[in-house]
Every structure is written in C-alpha cells, then in structure tokens.
Amino acid sequence: MTDSGDALLEVRRLTKRFGGLTAVAGLDFDLYKGEILGLIGPNGAGKSTTFNVIAGAYGTNEGEIRFAGESILGLAPHEIARRGIMRTFQHNRPFGGMPVLDNVMVGAHARFSKNLLQIVLGGGLVEERQQRRRAAELIEFVGLSGLRDAEVGTLSFGQGRLLEIARALAGEPRLILFDEPAAGLAPAELERLAEIIRGIAARGIAVLLIEHDMRFLLPLAHRVVVLNFGARIAEGTPQQVRSHRAVMDAYLGDAAAL
C-alpha cells in the first residue's frame, strides 16, 4: 500500500441522481496503485451506483473521476476498459458459447493490435498465440488449470467467479473493480478468493471492492471508505472504521456485522 504519491483513481464531488433520488452525493475518495480499497455501507448507501458510474455503466455529469490523471467521467464502458479499468460482475456473466480459455481471451480484447485487414491477410497469428499463452497462465493463477477447454456452462458458481477474475486480468488492468466478489461463495472459496485478490494487489494493480461480507472484507482491505445516503461518513484502516461512531450508527447498532 502506498499512501504517498499521486492517486491512480481520484473521485471528486461525484454525484448521481435518479430522478428525484440522489444515490451518490458529492463523494470524494482516492485509490492508489497496489492498494485494496473497500467501499462499504448499508443497503442503498450508493456503493453499487458509485461502482457503476466508475465502470461507465451509469452516466453522470456531476463531479469528477480522474484515472491516471485523465478524466474518464462520461466514457462508455468499453472505453473505460480500454484505459485499463476492468471489472467483475456480482452475478457472473460468462460468455456461454465459448470455452473457458476463449472467455479469458475476450478480456484481452483491447490488447490486440492487428486490424481486420491484416487478419484477413493472414496476420495476427503470433499475437494470438501469445495471448493464448497469457490466458492459460491467468487460468492457472486463479486455479482453474484443469478447466481450460471446459464449456463455461459446466463450471460451478465459485469457478465462474474465478473465471470472471481471470477474464478481467487478461485486459492487463491497472485497476480492477470487484462487485461483491464474496457473494454466494463457500468459506473455503472465500479464503482462495482473498488470496487471489492479495496476489493481484501485489502485482501493483489497484483494487476497488464493494462488499457486504465484513468478515471477508475487513481482513483483506488496506483502507475502507464507508458510505451512507450517498456520502462518505468515514474513511480509514479497517481498524479505525470498525470503531467509528458514525459507522456503527449507520449500521443501526448492528455492530456484530462489523
């Protein structure tokens, strides 16, 4: 974790309204290279909205999001992915008509350099082989080695989650957004997942996690931002946040959850 230096992701005064409802209200936070940042808060606090605005799924024009010094606010999801921000989905969204390896290779979509004419004329074979090898490495990294050629329909839910992660890594991201990665996983799978996320951060990739499961998140995150009613009510290390008064109030005395 690096506390000094320029932030990779800078979110400033971010606001998102749905009609009369303000889901995110002037949110500020920074995220650094190699850091695991948890975004938490009770239901309806604006976590998912924040996530979707950063990923480009929701548009807004209030506030600012800068990634590596460049404004990415208002860009389409595919443009955000091309800049090096990849994401996973809370409900796995595999490409059902392709084997595992090809699913991962779709993640590398923006990393191919040959254009269609070059491909038609027989080019791109070297690049194809290289990405195939990289995808196989990533499949191994998340622990799906034996399932490289499997149809995605045959994977378990937990394996599908790991596939989401390998696919996101294939895009050579500088930032990965995890949308409730622990949801639906068994305890043994959670341990494995935490290990993988630590491994990702150790590669220097910034990690933004939205999570409900505090027992999963707090030991994992370097820093936590707590949202309530779309605004930041606390920020700090998991230890600091755990004992924060406003946070306990936000969770309505549900201190056991923390």
Add this chain to the structure above:
Amino acid sequence: MSYLRWLGVFAVLAALPFFLGNYHNDVYRKLLLWITLALGYNFLFGICGQVAFSHFAFYGIGAYSVVIFLFQLHLPLPLAVLLGIVVCVVLALAVAIPSTRLEGFYLALVTLALAQLFIVVLNEGGAVTGGTGGITNYRLPEVLGQRIAGPWYTVVIVGLLLASFAVLWRLDRSWFGRACRAVRDNPEAAAAMGVDVARTKVIVFTLTSALAGVAGMVYAFVDNTVNPPIFGLDNAFLILFMVIVGGAGRHAGAVVGAILLYLLPFWLSPLVGHHHSLVFGVLVVVAILLQPKGLIGIYDGFRRRFA
C-alpha cells in the same frame, strides 16, 4: 487450415464441374452460391447473434447493381464490381448504424422492411431495373480478352465460396470473432471487456452484407437474368432455416444446412409438389425444439461418444 488443404479443397471443387452436364452444373453452381450465402449469414446470425432478413436482398442488390452499372451505364467490369460493393456497403451502414444503437429486434424489423422495399423498387424501377420483367439478354463481358463460360465460370464460383470462407474463417479465429461471440452471449460483459458492441455489430452486418452482394454479382451471370421474383423474401427465411437446421454458430453447420435444404426440394418435389416449404417449417421447429445445435450438434454428440 493450412494453405495446402485450402488448395486441395479448391482443386476438388473446381474439377467437379468438368465432369458434370449442363443441368447438374447449374444445380452445382447454385448450391455453391447458397453455401456462400449461408456461411456469411451464419457469421451474422450464428456467431454475432444478429437477426436480419436482408441477407438475400443484398445478394439481389449486388446482382442488380453490377448488371445496371455494366449494361445500363456501360461501365467497365472492375468499376461496376467496385461500385456494386460501394452500394452494398453504403446501404448496409445506413441500415445498421441507426438500428444497432437501439435495443432488441430493430435490426430484424428494419432489414425486413429493406428486403420488402427492395422488391418494390425493382418492380417500380422502370427502365433502370426493367420493372417486373427485370433485365435479361446480357452476357459476362470478356475478362482480359477471355470469355469465361461453362465449367470455367463454375470455377469462379468455387473461388468466390472459398475466398468468402477464408475471410470468415480468419476473422472468426481472431479477437474479432471472439468479440462477435461475446456480443451475442452477453453484450454488457462484452462492453466491460473493452468491446465496442455497436461498432462490432455494424462491422459484421456491413461485412456480411457486402459478401452477399459480391455473391449476387457472381450470380448475375449464372442465369444471365435478374428479375424481382428471384430475390423474394422467402429466400431470406430459407437462409435463416439453413443456418438453424445445420447448426448456428458453426461454419460446418452452415455448409451442411445449405446442402440439405437446397437439395431437399429436388427429392421432395416429386412427393409433395410445392409443399416442401411446409416440410422445411416442420424441420426448423423440430430443430429448435429438439436439437438447438442443429445437425452439426448431432454429429458432435456422436463424435464425443465414440472418440
């Protein structure tokens, strides 16, 4: 596939017409053209998941364009072909750009309208399109002083088929093919992976439409006549049936489907007359209900069991 294999396939397919009589040569040529069309439509519908009914209309647009440019405007052959492709590309872009930005079945509706409109334009086109009678009594201009005819023209069609297949094959086995399948399987996840979904759809639609147009240009000199009934909407559905029955998303499926549904009427007609479309309809329903992966899916199943 290695170059040697491509060459071998070409040699066999190109040698065949020299052993066929006139009638069977005609059947063979049309079969090759149907396979070409089905391969292109499979890329659009089976691989990229876009439902469109304009594939056969673009075949007609290509055929009419080249004939009009050659014999009404008296342009040289290379220019006529080039302009024919331009017409297909411009029309495809005009249809695809607005409709792919919309969700759902807009492409299907717009292309259905285009296919219908095309027939109206042909019928009402006066001297330019020859109206209901179309344009007849023309011949392929000489190419480099040579008149290509008979089995040699069939060789041209074999070349067209293999060239189209090679283009689609190469694209399918690249990042582009995977992007197309991703768009088909889950557009939202595809976008999150960096795929420009709208752009991918537009490119696939334009490319496959232009390929259909080129096939149509080649067809124009098979019967040496173009008229509105040839390009009717029933053929748009026939291509769709070929791809579904054969196995959507698989090149081999498109080939098998095209062969089966093109040749079936030859055997069925003596039995059921013109009711073979009814048999097709039943076949498609059966395929969708019992074997969504088509005939090629059945073959895969057998291979898995016995391999």
